[in-house]
Amino acid sequence: MGQDQPSRANWPIFRSLARFRPSDLPGDLIAGLTLAAIAIPEQMATARLGGFSPQIGFFAFLAGSIGFAMFGANRFLSCGADSTITPIFAGGLALMATAGTHDYQALAMGLALLVGAIMIAGSLFRLGWIANLLSTPVTVGFLAGISVHILVSQLSGVLGLAAPDGPTLYKLVVLAEHIGQTNFHTLAIGLGVLALVAGSERISARIPGALIGLVVATVAVIAGQLESKGVRVVGAVPGTLPTPSFPEIAPEKWIKLLSLAFLIAVVVMVQTAATTRSFLSDPDKPADVDRDFLGVGAGSLLAGLFGAFPVNASPPRTGIVSETGGQTQLAGLVAAAIVLALLAFGATLLQHVPDAALGGVLLFVALRIIRVGQIVAIFRQSFYEFLLVVATAAAIIVLPIEQGVALGIALSLLHGVWTTTRGRLVEFVHVPGTTIWWPAGPNVTGERKPGIAVLGMQAPLSFLNAEGFHSDVLKVIGTATPKPHLVVIEASGLIEIDFTAAQELRGLFRECREQGVTVAVARLESARAHAAFERFKLYEVLPNDRIFRSVDEAVRALGGQTSI
Structure with a gap:
């Protein structure tokens, strides 16, 4: 028996299940149910953030969960659609195709395949050190800039206004000019869901505040016939299951996607490493970052074949699995099975979900990823590095988002070179x-x-x-x-x-x-x-x-x- 455990721990696939014991089943089931309750509204909202229909977010979650369970190492990590990378690749894809079109989805699938291939290559060549390319000030500034993008993109839905096109600051100006046309039913739904999610989180992260908020908002829409009062809803969600397919993309567009894929892959590597190091499978052993790159890369490859977009490790969802008693990746597979059942048998339940409710969920996500405490600490302890936070955030807000992220990475590298070599005699x-x-x-x-x-x-x-x-x-x-x-x-x-x-x-x-x-x-x-x-x-x-x-x-x- 003593010789069996090491060999099982080195399984080529489903490595985390090597630790599974029958006594782990209750904890994994509870963690899986909780994860599904958190993930369902979040994946829908993130898909809408990227310009996709809600079921595409479910496809991404299925792909990320299955791919990581098969090839990842961390017992708790949850992989799927992620609001950190979605604004970045959505901004890049929008330059090549119109959101919501067949070409747009094909490009997203191709991007997912490229990101998956880069992540797998990073695993095979043991490039876990790439996760250290972003310094803490740059990471904090990066998240602050992404947060502003999410907030501005969701304001129109929460206010019940038409979504303006253009740069982030221009969108903000347009929305301010039309603030008097706000639909107060929509505003009440968005802010109500935001308050419910924030309150639930404050009481306990295990409470599925987002799901409760979506249910309450949907009941309110139906009971109050709010669609007739200008409240927009998700509409019919096709009850289709993901079927493998390869995107039809012209060769020159593959080349254009490559630079965006490298950018997304670096961000995914940074977040994956941070997540797996924060929730160690074994407190006495270091995180197997390279193996987890393989799992997340496999998730993106499957997402590309399932008709979805790149996936990423999620620190909040991973924390939920850990805190609710999850012991293996069975928890993620249970959550994936619930999402699959919703797609197959319950998609019609989602058609009256108001867009503003999804906006409220994303407003909470945006506010949560701003690390105010770290910004204040950096300002007090290192003013020059605080300027790096400001510069990174400003670049992401003012420039096209993928250019801003690239500049943020460049600033991080320059900062690293400067701090390493600035030594004087x-x-x-x-x-x-x-x-x-x-x-x-x-x-x-x-x-x-x-x-x-x-x-x-x-x-x-x-x-x-x-x-x-x-x-x-x-x-x-x-x-x-x-x-x-x-x-x-x-x-x-x-x-x-x-x-x-x-x-x-x-x-x-x-x-x-x-x-x-x-x-x-x-x-x-x-x-x-x-x-x-x-x-x-x-x-x-x-x-x-x-x-x-x-x-x-x-x-x-x-x-x-x-x-x-």
Whole structure:
């Protein structure tokens, strides 16, 4: 029995079910029922957000749930239509086809296939590190911008006004101009559902406030005959089941979809990694992010074949599964079975659901994804990173959304490069009574030794900062009184040295020798930095006997010498 468990845990498919025990069944059933109650209104609303009929959202949920259960690793993760990525790909698709048309749906299917293929490739090549491309400030700004898009897109439905076309800010201006034409029945439904969902969430996340809100709103529409008073409803929902098909798309449009697919895939990778790390299958083991990429990718592939759009991991729905006693992906499959039964036998129940109720659900989703607490914390603790939040959010709101997201990713990468390489020269001082040399600072008690300069940089040495390092060292040599006869480079922070940096070091060593200054390197601890010294032949200009394990060792050995 002890040998059976590891082999079962490595099943090629349905891996999370390897842990299933009969005693898990009640918890999985309850979690599945709760998940379905949460997912049904959410998937309908998200489909409408993307310009699709409600049953397409159900197709996406079925595909995501089945694909992830088959190939994912996390026991709790719920995969399906997601309001984070829907505005992004809807904005991109709208540039190629009119929402609601056959071409639009075909492009969405093709996009789902491409995103699924990229996710699967990311899993096979173990690209889980891509999930770290978005820094926290950029992620917070990204979510704030997406939230504004959702809010503005749903205001027309909640107010009972015609939905304007154009950029987000233009839509907001148009809606403000027509605010006097608001249908108060519609407004009451939208705000009522929003209040009911928010109140239910506040009491307990297990309460299906969105489903309750949709039921109450639908009863109100029927009882009050509100359709005759201008309240728009979902209308007839075809009771069709998903059938596999491949989209007919011209070759040039596949190429246009590719850049959008990469953009969506990066966002999906980030959210999937965050979700699976937040709800660990085993608290004693790290998340298998790469395997979960495979599961979400399989979900998107199935979604493309089922006639739907790309899917994503959902942190709130995953939390519901975890909190309501779910133990395996059986909970997701139970929820998928309930949605499938609704499609097959109960689709007519949805025809009187008011659009404003779905808008109320999405208003709640939009308000929930704005991380106000984190924005305030970033503002208080790092103003420059707060500006990064603002810039990312502004780009997503002002620019076409897919361009704004791309700019947000670029800002995150630039921010990462800047923080990694912005290190400047650091002077080290000797701590009296010890062999320790420590970076100088206002709270550090240390002493400088005449004729000796200990310098370092706590960042990788690369083409981005190598020239500055070179000139700063020469500046210290030229301005110090008395002039140093020994310069020790404290290299513990130099974890990497690239070709440009190596050339700058060669020049620095040569110029120091010409000025009669001895150079040593201490604490070159990084294996990559050692390899760079070998690869770029730096030992030809700085002999091995000038490499020391500590600054103190270098000072004791060379403190009295006067040349390299």
